[in-house]
Amino acid sequence: MIDQRVFKFPGVKPAAAIMAVLTVIQAIMIILQAQYLSVAIVHLWKQQPIGTIVAPLAVFAVAFLGRHLLTILKDWLLYPFVEKTTKTLRKQFMAKLFDLGPSVVAEKGTGNVVTMGLEGIDKIQTYLMMIIGKVLDLSITPWLILIYIAMIQWKEALFLLAIYPLIIFFMIILGLAAQAKADKQYAGYQRLSNHFVDTLRGLPTLKQLGLNETYADNVYHVSEDYRKKTMATLTIAMTSTFALDFFTTLSIAIIAVFLGFGLMNSTIQLLPALVILTLAPDYFAPIRNFANDYHATLNGKNALTAVLDVLQRDTPSDRELLPDRDPVWQADDALKFDHVNVGYSADDTTLQDISFDVHGFQKVGIIGASGSGKSTLINTLGGFLSPQTGEINVRGTQVPHLDQKAWQRSFVYIPQAPYLFHASLRDNLAFYSPDADDDAVNAAAAKAGLTDWIATLPDGLNTSIGEGARGVSGGQAQRIALARAFLDDSRRILLFDEPTAHLDIETEVELKQTMLPVFDHHLVFFATHRLHWMNEMDYILVMDHGKIVEQGTPAELQQRDGAYVRLRSEMEGATVK
Template sequence: MIDRLLFTLKGSKQIMIKLVGFYVLQAFLIIGQAISLASLLTNLWAGHSLASEWGWLVGFISCFIGRHIINWLDTVLLDNYARKTAQHLRQELLAKLFKLGPQLVQQQGTGNIVTLTLDGISEVENYINLLFSKFVSMMIIPVMLLIVCFWLDWISGLVMLLVYPLIILFMIILGYAAKAKADRQYANFQVLSNHFIDSLRGIDTLKYFGLSKRYSKSIFRSSERFRKSTMSVIRVAMLSTFALDFFTTLSIAVLAVFLGLRLIEGHLLLFPALGILILAPEYFMPIRNFANDYHATLNGKNSFHAVEKILQEEVPPEPHVDLKKWQADSKLELNNVEFQYEHGSQLAPVNINLHGFQKVGIVGMSGAGKTTLINLLGGFLHPTSGTIKIQGQTVKTLNIEDWQKQIIYIL
């Protein structure tokens, strides 16, 4: 359930170290709050006056305020880190998209790329913010509280230790179910995004041929599939949240009854019983928070992996060619240039000779290769055969920075 890819982000180690320090301090404050409150109640039960116990009261209030200060600092730290990381990812993604060119956009769909760049990065920001905080708190606070519970009463500590893995196991089972549904939801969302963009692009053509109503039904079916998958994810999320809350509450209730019986029978003193009873909800709180927010991070996780997959795409090497600004005597020659797609279609051998400032129209039937030729001229595709000569220099591809700076490409 923990995404290892998240820890490859720039600055993740530094933020983890800071969060560990914050949550270790917060664990000490939780322990101090519990010990102060348990001591205060025990002494008041023994007949001491409230005036004589002001030290424990001040200690409880100080620990309580300290916890809120730590929570505020933790929130500010993670908000800043998540925002900066999301901005950096968006810049890297846009830079990579411009380097890879329109071929990648055509493969994944314009709607999907636009949604990923805008909403997807925002979901990644939320994912980073939630997961780092919940993960570190779950790894530190329960361990430190369990040590104190063993010190107060080893039998109660043993019960708490045995219950914790059962909750984790149940959370993992529900987590896998939610992940499968969230993956289907994300796939449906990609289809819906592409359908929407395609409909906007072709609305004039669809209207002209009288197909706009028929196409709207296709969009409606896609949106219905997305709605149903979303509701399915929400059902699993609500069920798992309810189940985990129920089991953790039941565990605390059973522990309270167990402590009460031992207290009545005289096998346990009031101070350790109160201390364990106060620490028990704090012991289960991190895993409850992690489980509750896990479903909220699933879309962010899918978006994060989609962004990383694009960032890992190899960029074709640029030839080291120095080109001048296009002049009246500049020439571009394509001799028997061909291109072969993986799915089988290809661009037939093309011969072009362009010089100076000309106006050239590329005309052909649908599927003749107009877009492929434009992508070749823009350097976004690399010819499978043939030669290209520009300004007297022979190159294998037009993926040349000096050349692409002089091009305006509008799909």
């Protein structure tokens, strides 16, 4: 009923203990409230003067106020704990994201991670706020009321006790039936509910095919189909609420009739009868509240599971094995991979048996078809992925992975679409060295060939760019990433992951002119399937199906007439005569 994990949060136990005491007091208030309202009514029933009800009504009023003030007090006491817990969760979540790096985002999906951090934690807040109070209510209030009723009239109490498991039993049975039915329909259901967005997204295609107008009816019919299926499931799902409602309401009616007979036969007096009747709805209230919020509870539980799953992941340890030095990478340093295997999960190996040896400011080209493992290798080089087995040796230091603080200070990573932050152009350029002054930023921008473009921007370097702000073309995004490398001279390694794949040939030619000078005095890893870059490389790794099938200098590979030559001729295709 209550998640054991809730009790693991610091501060939950004292909060829950105080809540429990308050719940007991509140139950007493509920009983007092019923008792004294009944007393007042019985006075009137006996046709006593109106003055006789002043005292009981006053007690009723106090108990009533007390009961609802206690509700606030309970929330008031619980809230700081809940707020602190959700705040901590959010901060821990962010810190964990940073420590885990992009691989967790790649695995979960950007949207998913953002939702988890935003709405997911909101749901946890609602869940924590609700679950502790509700569970305490459910485990204290009905039983105190029941004991009180039993002291008055044990038969009615017995009936109320007997009906309780019956209610729960029926709720579970019907709930399970609904769940089974929902599960069975889930796939089709999901498709129908996504159909609308699917159609809207495909509208340009529908228009190209001339189907845009006739498709409106299709939208309507699918939606109607969805309605019928939903209703079929809802009919069952709501039966479980119906059962709860039915048993509780009917129980009250039956109690009333019982009491009526008792009164006729004089086995009970009006006052106790009235007290029991007034208390009966409060006896059932906690379980009804609990059932009504069942779905919010379930959402909160799932969100908690998802967030805890991320928080409980192991962060790479040994991140400081590589000694720091400035600059981290120099002309006589060497990097060695020895039989390295890499995978995205334990039971899959994307890269197998990777061995190579590079040193100083070599230019290393990585070439291969889509899916051959080029990006995975770049990600391993960046430390975003940790090898499963094998040895990596940097500057003579043996490391289990490249997620080394010193190593990550040594390179610039330039993917196909470099990410531009929602910030000013200046902040984007100086992202790796936020303390750089304007002159340095301008100089770096000039080297990256951005000066003319910056001149056209309304606020120059202070113009806001990134998602939702000013659009930046693919070529310019590459230049901004390059400028980052120019700006931070201590980063002497460049990791390129298909930087020009989306660019048209003329833009690529221009960009190449800017890029080549950066290659000097840098160790370059360049994954691409644009062949002309290979001419600028002095060492080439040819990849196929997660393995390095050939490596060497371009001249050696050309001479060997193996995988490299085959790949090149396949990529070149037919020729103009």
